[in-house]
Every structure is written in structure tokens, then in C-alpha cells.
Amino acid sequence: MNVKPRVALIAHDNTKPDLIEWAGRHRAELKKFDIVSTGTTVALLSRSYPEFCLTAVRSGPLGGDQQVGAMIANGQLDMMIFFEDVMTTQPHDVDIKALWRLAVLYELPIASNRITADLLMANLDIAFTYKERYPHPEQKHVKYLRRSVEPSLE
Ligand SMILES: O=C(CO)COP(=O)(O)O
Numbered sequence: 001m002n003v004k005p006r007v008a009l010i011a012h013d014n015t016k017p018d019l020i021e022w023a024g025r026h027r028a029e030l031k032k033f034d035i036v037s038t039g040t041t042v043a044l045l046s047r048s049y050p051e052f053c054l055t056a057v058r059s060g061p062l063g064g065d066q067q068v069g070a071m072i073a074n075g076q077l078d079m080m081i082f083f084e085d086v087m088t089t090q091p092h093d094v095d096i097k098a099l100w101r102l103a104v105l106y107e108l109p110i111a112s113n114r115i116t117a118d119l120l121m122a123n124l125d126i127a128f129t130y131k132e133r134y135p136h137p138e139q140k141h142v143k144y145l146r147r148s149v150e151p152s153l154e
Pocket residue numbers: 010011012013037038039040041042058059060061064065096
């Protein structure tokens with residue numbers, strides 16, 4: 001885990017009110033986190049909760065989801081709360097899918113709505129042990145990494 005646990009807080013436009021409401025209820029706890037957030041979400045968070053320790057990445061459609069994905073692959077993220085708008089087509093749908101894929105692959109504690117985010121916050125002792133509990137993908141997928149890729153000379 002990072003020195004301060006690092007959580008990504010992300011929301012699409014229609015779900016930003018949910019995230020702001022949720023973050024308000026967990027305000028005291030979230031002050032103990034390093035919060036990474038995408039461009040527009042981070043602006044709203046800093047306006048609503050100036051006491052939060054916030055790091056901005058780019059807006060989602062401009063690469064922010066991929067920046068958060070890179071943090072997951074680099075072991076720099078401990079948890080992700082991402083309220084996706086499942087009623088609206090997003091221009092960067094592939095980036096969103098890629099981010100979720102890495103979060104699942106790396107067994108990151110993730111929540112996609114308020115109730116599961118509440119459950120994560122109520123169980124941080126469990127949420128933060130995922131790196132000790134489960135093998136890193138490079139160990140889990142060792143067969144894949146050792147597959148033969150020698151070109152055939154035929
Ligand atoms: O699009 C997003 C996540 O996929 C969020 O980006 P913004 O926070 O910039 O709206």
C-alpha cells in the first residue's frame with residue numbers, strides 16, 4: 001500500500017451528484033486518503049471538499065481513465081470508486097472498459113455505485129489486504145508469460 005492509501009474517485013456527468021453526495025458522507029475517512037480523480041470530477045471535489053488531498057489526472061475522454069489504469073498496473077492504487085453512467089454512450093468507452101479490466105485483473109477493491117462504495121469504506125481492513133491475499137497477475141498468469149512465441153521456421 002502507498003504511505004497514505006490512494007483511492008481513485010471518478011464519475012461520469014450524470015453520476016457526479018452521487019459521487020459528491022457519497023464523498024460528503026465519507027468526508028472524515030476520505031481526508032486520510034490520497035485521492036486521484038479525473039479532470040472534471042476533481043474540480044467538483046475540490047470545490048465541495050477543499051480539505052481533500054487531491055491529485056488530478058486528465059479528463060476521462062482525454063486519457064484520464066488510461067492514466068488511472070497505468071497506476072493500477074504500476075501498483076500505485078489501493079481502491080477505485082467509479083460511478084459509471086450506464087444510460088449514456090461515452091466517447092471513450094474503450095478506455096473505460098480497459099480501466100475496469102485492469103482493476104479486475106489486479107483484484108483491486110472497486111465499487112461502481114454508492115452501496116458497494118459504502119461497503120468498501122466499512123471494510124477497509126479487508127479492502128487493503130488484496131495485495132497480500134492474492135497473487136500478482138505476473139505470478140497468476142505465469143503460464144501465459146512463459147508461452148512459446150518462437151516463430152515457426154517452416
Ligand atoms: O469520463 C470520465 C471517466 O470515464 C470522467 O472524466 P471527468 O471527471 O473529466 O468528467
